[in-house]
Amino acid sequence: MTLDLQKLTIAKARTLMESGELTSxxxxxxxxxxxxxxxxxxxxxxxxxxxxxxxxxASDAKRAVVGTDAAxxxxxxxxxxxxxxxxxxxxxxxxxxxxxxxxxxxxxxxxATAIKKLKAAxxxxxxxxxxxxxxxxxxxxxxxxxxxKNPNDLSRVAGGSSGGSTAAVAMNSALAxxxxxTGGSIRQPSSYCGTVGLKPTYGRVSRHGLxxxxxxxxxxxxxxxxxxxxxxxxxxVKNSADDSEGKGDRYDGTxxxxxxxxxxxxxxxxxxxxxxxxMRIGIVPELMxxxxxxPAVLENLKQSIEKLRAAGCEIKEISLPHIKYSLPVYYIxxxxxxxxxxxRFDGVKYGGKVSKEGSDLLGDYLNTRGELLGKEVRRRIMxxxxxxxxxxxxxxxxxxxxxxxxxxxxxxxxxxxxxxILTPTAPTPAFKIGAHSDDLIQMYxxxxxTITANLVGIPALAVPSGAVSVKDEAGEHMLPLGxxxxxxxxxxxxxxxxxxxxxxxx
Amino acid sequence: xxxxxSDIQKxxxxxxxxxxxEELAQFTKEIDSILGYVEQIKEVSEGGGANVKKPSxxxxxxxxxxxxxxxxxxxxxxxxxxxxxxxQDGLVKVKKILN
Numbered sequence: 088m089t090l091d092l093q094k095l096t097i098a099k100a101r102t103l104m105e106s107g108e109l110t111s112x113x114x115x116x117x118x119x120x121x122x123x124x125x126x127x128x129x130x131x132x133x134x135x136x137x138x139x140x141x142x143x144x145a146s147d148a149k150r151a152v153v154g155t156d157a158a159x160x161x162x163x164x165x166x167x168x169x170x171x172x173x174x175x176x177x178x179x180x181x182x183x184x185x186x187x188x189x190x191x192x193x194x195x196x197x198x199a200t201a202i203k204k205l206k207a208a209x210x211x212x213x214x215x216x217x218x219x220x221x222x223x224x225x226x227x228x229x230x231x232x233x234x235x236k237n238p239n240d241l242s243r244v245a246g247g248s249s250g251g252s253t254a255a256v257a258m259n260s261a262l263a264x265x266x267x268x269t270g271g272s273i274r275q276p277s278s279y280c281g282t283v284g285l286k287p288t289y290g291r292v293s294r295h296g297l298x299x300x301x302x303x304x305x306x307x308x309x310x311x312x313x314x315x316x317x318x319x320x321x322x323x324v325k326n327s328a329d330d331s332e333g334k335g336d337r338y339d340g341t342x343x344x345x346x347x348x349x350x351x352x353x354x355x356x357x358x359x360x361x362x363x364x365x366m367r368i369g370i371v372p373e374l375m376x377x378x379x380x381x382p383a384v385l386e387n388l389k390q391s392i393e394k395l396r397a398a399g400c401e402i403k404e405i406s407l408p409h410i411k412y413s414l415p416v417y418y419i420x421x422x423x424x425x426x427x428x429x430x431r432f433d434g435v436k437y438g439g440k441v442s443k444e445g446s447d448l449l450g451d452y453l454n455t456r457g458e459l460l461g462k463e464v465r466r467r468i469m470x471x472x473x474x475x476x477x478x479x480x481x482x483x484x485x486x487x488x489x490x491x492x493x494x495x496x497x498x499x500x501x502x503x504x505x506x507x508i509l510t511p512t513a514p515t516p517a518f519k520i521g522a523h524s525d526d527l528i529q530m531y532x533x534x535x536x537t538i539t540a541n542l543v544g545i546p547a548l549a550v551p552s553g554a555v556s557v558k559d560e561a562g563e564h565m566l567p568l569g570x571x572x573x574x575x576x577x578x579x580x581x582x583x584x585x586x587x588x589x590x591x592x593x
Numbered sequence: 594x595x596x597x598x599s600d601i602q603k604x605x606x607x608x609x610x611x612x613x614x615e616e617l618a619q620f621t622k623e624i625d626s627i628l629g630y631v632e633q634i635k636e637v638s639e640g641g642g643a644n645v646k647k648p649s650x651x652x653x654x655x656x657x658x659x660x661x662x663x664x665x666x667x668x669x670x671x672x673x674x675x676x677x678x679x680x681q682d683g684l685v686k687v688k689k690i691l692n
Contacts, residue, residue, distance in 0.1 A: 193676055194672075194675075194676060196672030196673050196676060197672075337657070337659075409637065412633065412634050412637060415630060415631040415632075415633050415634050416631075416634060418627060418630070418631050419631050419634070426608065430609075433609070434678060435677065435678070435685060435687050436676075436677055436685065437676065437677070437678075438677075438678040439678065440678075445688070447688055447689070447690070448687055448688045448689075448690050449609075451687075451688060452609040453606075453609055453610065453611040454611055456608075456609050456610050456611070457610050457611025457612065458611070460610070462616070462619075462620075465605075465608075465610050465612075465616075465620070466620060466623060466624065468608045468610065469601065469604045469605060469608050469610065469620065469624060470624055470627060470628075472604050472607055472608045473604055473624070473628070476607075482635065483631070486634055486635065486637075487631075487634060489637075489639055490634050490637050493637065527623055527626065527627060528626065528627070528630050
């Protein structure tokens with residue numbers, strides 16, 4: 088049979104594997120061929136695992152043993168499904184470098200909880216993919232191993248920080264990918280590359296084994312072709328009723344277990360359930376006046392709203408008075424947490440070869456961190472150190488936490504009237520490589536719509552919503568656009584419903 | 594805001610980061626501009642602050658691990674040591690810190 092990798096989904100691959108028309112080995116071989124052709128240009132993969140085919144064969148052997156045993160198959164919903172894994176998530180015995188020189192040769196000593204769950208579900212890992220160093224950036228231009236280019240237009244960025252993950256899926260070199268999202272790092276590159284990206288509720292997927300960046304913001308999530316696929320993966324990696332008796336992951340300091348998630352979910356009432364849900368969608372006019380939004384993005388949002396309205400959704404204008412402070416609040420809280428988290432990378436516990444050894448221990452610290460950490464990482468460490476310093480703590484860090492609570496209160500109030508809030512995912516289509524390198528604030532503004540969900544801790548889903556044709560010196564290209572839905576805490580189910588509905592009408 | 598290069602040098606040494614002269618000039622300019630941008634939160638009134646600091650909306654909680662031998666974690670001890678740049682006899686090796 089001929090495989091259409093562009094249209095293949097987890098759901099379809101599963102059916103084909105169950106009927107014996109497709110093997111994991113054949114699928115992985117097809118992806119390896121795509122990688123061989125495209126990765127030289129795109130630079131999505133930092134490493135293709137040499138044993139990918141072996142893993143696939145093992146999963147095919149497992150399938151032969153399991154046969155049509157429905158219960159066994161239900162326990163392995165990802166049997167033979169090939170994944171690309173972001174380079175900041177640990178897989179035991181494999182290098183995880185966070186796209187940094189400092190961890191170039193670091194071999195992970197344990198599996199991240201999410202990886203453990205994917206393995207148990209039968210997933211196959213093709214390789215580890217590029218990102219901004221330690222997930223700090225929005226374009227993968229901060230990778231120590233070169234930028235990941237957008238498969239839709241090689242003169243443009245794939246977005247970031249999970250740019251390798253979204254590019255891997257978009258260039259048809261993996262059926263799905265795992266990323267991490269601290270301020271939009273799953274959703275913004277999904278918008279640029281044309282993939283579906285889910286940022287789950289904070290704490291709902293364990294952070295154990297995810298290299299910490301902003302610990303009150305970080306979350307692991309899936310990147311896929313369809314909303315249904317994102318749902319399948321989310322249901323595998325989330326904390327289940329079996330994790331500490333429903334309390335969550337005991338290796339994660341801030342965990343939302345199944346029990347608490349169900350309780351919280353019940354506090355938001357919807358009209359109707361499942362696909363019969365009568366969706367109330369909030370739109371935020373004041374957010375459209377912040378400036379810097381590409382006209383194509385605004386037009387696409389308008390059309391998306393009309394399609395949803397025509398499909399029976401109720402569209403309501405809502406107000407989120409403090410949302411305009413999200414970006415400044417984020418650029419205080421995130422660096423503060425970064426400066427604390429990055430202190431472990433000292434050249435003693437972790438580190439690599441530097442050109443000059445220090446004369447003493449302090450010298451080793453300075454040289455390791457000065458030489459092996461990139462500019463954006465060092466910038467954020469210093470910024471965080473500044474906002475946490477005793478003279479400025481109240482004015483910056485404390486104040487930011489207060490405003491964060493005000494933003495959270497705005498959202499809680501809004502969700503009394505609506506089930507989801509709709510925004511564009513990013514203010515522009517994918518930008519040119521190097522376009523923002525002289526203007527950090529412009530670069531940061533690319534995350535203006537995504538950052539809030541991390542500050543508030545709510546789940547958010549990025550869905551492709553069309554494309555815009557752009558003609559420049561690199562030729563004419565169709566650049567993907569995306570919209571984002573945000574839902575109340577622990578209501579990923581609403582996101583999946585509205586996301587699937589939108590996919591069927593876009 | 595107006596940060597000087599000596600402010601940034603101090604931050605760098607507190608953060609254990611070595612900077613070149615060129616980087617020092619660049620970071621001074623950039624960090625100054627970011628601080629200028631984030632300062633806009635100062636204009637937010639804390640009028641509604643009364644109900645702000647309540648942790649009522651905190652959803653997640655700490656899960657405490659049972660206080661028992663955890664073979665899973667112990668087994669990775671050796672691997673943790675071997676991840677360090679230099680080790681000897683199962684210990685991480687560092688430079689002398691006392692003279």
